[in-house]
Amino acid sequence: MEFGIFLPSARNGFIISEASPQYSPSYPLMRDIVQAGEESGFSFALALSCLRGLGGTTGFWDDALEAMTEMAALSRDTRFMRLIGSVNVLAVHPAMAARMAMTIDSASDGRFILNIVPGGWHPKELEVLKVWPGYDYNEYRWEYCGEYCQVIRELWQTGTSSFKGKYFQFDDLRLGPRPERHINIVCAGTSQKAVEFTTRYADYQFRLAFGGKEALAEAMKKYSAQLETAGRTIKAYAALGIVLADTDEEAQAKLREYETHPDFGAINYMVAQASTDTAVGGTSHNIVNVEAGDMVRMSTDFLAGSPQTIARLLDEWSEIEGVAGYMLIFADYVKDIKRMKRDVFPLMKNYTPPVEMLEPA
Template sequence: MRLGLHALGIGTGAHRAVIDAVAVAADRHGFATLWAGEHVVMVDRPASRYPYADDGRIAVPAAADWLDPMIALSFAAAATDTIRIATGVLLLPEHNPVILAKQAATLDRLSSGRLTLGVGVGWSRDEFAALGIPFARRTERTVEYLAAMRTLWREEVGSFDGEFVAFDDIRVNPKPFRAGCIPVVFGGNSDAALRRVATVGDGWYGFNLDGVDAVAERIGVLRGFCRDAGRDPAEPTVAVALAEPTIGDIAALVAAGVDELVLVAAPREDPAEAGDWVGELARRWLPDILDATPQERSQRSEH
């Protein structure tokens, strides 16, 4: 199992010097992925319930800095050599898919193929309203946008004729670092989100899950949907962030089939201390993750 870090783009993680320090330290200490999420709009009195907290309220203050993840991750990629970068998650139906296809391919090319595009359908009616995008049928819009983007990544001259997006014989360059391929993982913990992973996704990013049992149950549902879709249940990758992770969870997460445990935390505000903070996380978590046995990993196929 790998260890990821979701710490960039918000609050103290929105400062250039802190991004550099965290990214460099995470790369040096053996973290697998740097994650950054997205909200274009925050409001003081949201009309929609936040789906990843029992009280329905997002923990990030409305007035906090929240960087565009594609731009923030481009700085992280420029400061590093090997660590992967991932949007966790970008709200796909809020973007023009032709522009986003170019932006993602650009970042993937400049980072030598290190981008994972994590996407979601969105939950905030306020945000969609501010952007002038219909909240209704956002799932259908997301699936179609992704199909259009993959067409542009794959084809030298691409055409697409859908309900929400259409183009004819266009060239969008650059192409991804690996021909036609940027891994796309879906966020969301609901059955509907897991069904999207099984049918059109390369992986799942489960967020703020309440313990190992919840993770194992959701992975079981995902594998059932994969079988229904005629897909190998072990094919989609699985990254999860727990609400309160512990070192003792590692063996059970490996056995359940988790590929990456993502730590969600705010870095130190002082850039000189931010790198040390990453090192402390690595010394606490990575030895146990790296010691996860092949026998535990092999249990993945039995669940």
């Protein structure tokens, strides 16, 4: 079972609480996190696309690093970790996304993966940039992303594109040098249209684990059936939060403290933005239809406990058929990641370190 890191590239990471650790992202912090991750046996890291924060008393996501630049820098400060950078398709031209990805792929010796972000749940961040096409975009965003990816793939594979589609029309776009190898694409959408996009264009799928093991297992059954129809092999990964402490009681009390002190300003803003998107089954639907305590965790399941409990629970989650790995969220990233190596991974039966850790440096 592979484990990765959901990088806190925007302020306060993924816990919308007045009681959680409060911090702004910086490159030194991201570097410390991924280097601790490599030393601790994590295989990959993902940086989100954030163009505008949510505000509130904590200034949640008001400070953010740019994901592609972040991954380019981290490519030189890491050895084997796969690095996933995100582009919002409405804010970044597909030819520029293709060129940035090619550059980072070269800098990282083939470790870069491109995450396609359609936008939609947060229209304000695109409205202020004057690139929001209107709320009807939510009805065709995955078709738009499909054409976007077709342009990128043409540039990577042939070095030119004169694509003529519904949303993109180009004459003699050029890219050189071409990537030396296949660059993987990630999709994090979970709606029916998002899954259809994934089965056509993506190499990996990411989703938030929410509702317990049974809910994820059921979602994976449906996803696997769709993959069989598409005739492609696409690995699926899920995000999980981890709260570690010496005892179960201490860890669970810490998580309750986070959940009972929501940043209602940031949460209410997020819900208001997501309410503009009527698509069923996607990110917006999950945001709008959960309780405040769940919103503190951004609609993501968190496991709280001692190292022994976390090891047991991760082993149980690792047995869900169809899940290739988990991308983990932490409250105190560097400290918790190091503790995973020391106190959790050695107790697991379903954890195998990356092969690079077993080879001589």
